[in-house]
Amino acid sequence: MGPTAAVLDWKTVLQPHYLQPILSVQAKKLQSLWAGYGAVNALKVQLEGAPGVQLIAKSVHPQRASGISHERKVASYRCEADFYKQHAPGLIEATGLGVPRPVVVESTPNGWEFILTDLSVEFPDSYGCLDDQQVRAALDWLAAYHAYFWERPAVPAGLQEQGSYWYLDTRRDEFAQIGRSWSDLKAVADKIDARLKTSNNEFMTCIHGDMKSENLLFSSDGRRCAAYDFQYTGRSYGVRDIAYLFASSVDSSDLESKADDYLDHYHGALAARLAEVKGQAAATEAMARYAPAVMRRHFDLALLDYVRFMAGWGLWGSGCDWATRRAKALLGRGVEQLLRG
Known part of the structure; x- marks a missing residue:
């Protein structure tokens, strides 16, 4: 069992972040974290003479444990804390993306406390399988x-x-x-992994890393997430991120007819966003190198890598x-060209 978490005095914690006096804070548990590592609460903060504020509180209290699974989870929450403290404000300012603002x-002593803006105010809808x-x-x-990035x-x-x-x-147990039935994928898994983590910085960015529908919310008109x-x-x-999004959250029948079109959509959107971030000349140069054929080679490698995980987990x-059929087809053709590209 993990350490017993003290009940947090939300009002005392939040008051320094508001000019108006906080009259009350109501907390409602939304869910427990994976493997009993804490909980997520919705907070309704009533301010004096002002509209109420909706927040999300993620309280992380890791179990007393050891081993690679525990270490992976603890490292993930440390990463999330650094993301919100060091990167989220600048990301939101530069891009306008729907991302929780850290409060x-x-x-x-027991882990981490995250109190964040509630995205559901602006993005009220969620879905399982995405249209x-x-x-x-x-x-x-x-x-x-x-x-x-x-x-x-x-x-x-x-x-x-x-x-x-x-x-x-960190997934050798699943491996x-x-x-x-997946022995041919297992045989090339280490080579695929090495190719995906090449030290060459070209085309590298930061990915979300858990891009599934359960971690997405949508505007009422469905046009923004x-x-x-x-x-x-x-x-x-x-x-x-796209390989995982497709495999986890898009219907296989849709992917049969639309996967290539979706990849083209992403490529075009990336070009437009790079122009906003880096300027048109730098974006044009970057996208000349990151041609659609390059993107698709990387996508196929990423898909094989994710199917490797699913094959063991x-x-x-x-x-x-769809993902498993595509992976089998790629393996049938051989992956040497993908590994070189």
Whole structure:
């Protein structure tokens, strides 16, 4: 069992962040964190002479444990704290992206406390399996996020050296569970992993790392989305987020006919966002190098890498059938060209 978490005095914690006196704070538990590592609460803050404020409080109290799974979870919350403290304000200012604004982010003797703006005020809708408009909204969000971090010379402070929660170094237990039906993927998994974490900074960005519908909210018209849960954001190819989004949150029948079109949509949105961040000349040069064929090679590598994880952990997601069929087809053709590209 983990340490017993003290009941937080929300009013005392929040008052320094508001000019008006706080009359009351009502907390409602929304969910427990994975593996019993804490809880998420919705807060309603009533201010004197002002409208109420809606916030989200994520209280992280890791278990007393050891081993690679525990270490991965603790590192993920440390990453999330650094993301909100060091990067979220600048990201929101530069891009206007739907991302929670940090109100209070601090370490405690038992873990971390995150108090964030409630995205559901502006983005009230959520979905399991995403439709065409929602997929494109998510890809637009990713394009802006990836453009902001595009080809930075070093991993931004505090973020994961390798973005995503399924990268091979921390998933050797799942790797050992891969059965005979995926033996050809298992045989090339280390080479794919090495290719995805190349030291060459070209085309590298920071990915969200857990880009699934459960971590997305949408505007009422479905044209814009917001994302949360930044525990696994860090360095990788941007299309790694797309491979996971497709496999987890897009219907396989839609992907059969639209996957290539979705990749083209992302490529165009990335070009537009890079022009906003870096200027038109720099964006034109970057996208001349990052041609659609390059993007698709990286995407196929990322898809194979994610299917490797599922093959050992368990197959799931609305796009899982499509992802596994595509992975089998790629393996049937051989992956040598992908590894060189």
